[in-house]
Amino acid sequence: MKIQGKMFIWLSVFILVMACVYGVWSKEPAGTTALFLAFGLSIMIGFYLGFTARRVDTGAQDNKEADVADDAGELGFFSPHSWQPLALGFGGALAFAGVAIGWWLLYFSAPLILIGIWGWVFEYYRGENRTQ
Structure with missing residues (x-):
């Protein structure tokens, strides 16, 4: 880095x-x-x-003496089945369309964006008081 x-x-x-x-x-x-x-x-x-x-x-x-294989391995965790980017994509598309079409469209895009962000942040959250 x-x-x-x-x-x-x-x-x-x-x-x-x-x-x-x-x-x-x-x-x-x-x-x-x-x-x-x-x-x-x-x-x-x-x-x-x-x-x-x-x-x-x-x-x-x-490291100047490192080989390519030295950087192999797991790079991190990436969610394989998250639906939240889809909600954020639709919300963002509606928000940008709202700039061109009319600001009233932001009333429909803001909830989609907020739901997408909320879902993405708490997607893997498992709290102490989680109900089954």
Whole structure:
């Protein structure tokens, strides 16, 4: 993760320089704003990866002597049968359609989005007081 963090930090420096150059030469606010937002996103990702790399064990990608097989194994748990992304997809599609069609459509999309988020967060939650 350390390498990826450094890559994003250098990318954010490049984007910042390009945003300043573009803003001075073009005097166009939309593109300049987009570049500054891209800089912010890149610096956040780089900071997160660098911060996380200090807290976890060194991965195979940070070892220059590592083989490809050193990084093999389980990468994490991914739900094989979750229906929640479908609800979030429909809710998000309705919300974006609401921007184009009419804001009233957000009244129908907001419950779908909230149900999808609620279901995704608590999908594997098994509490002490869970009823059968």
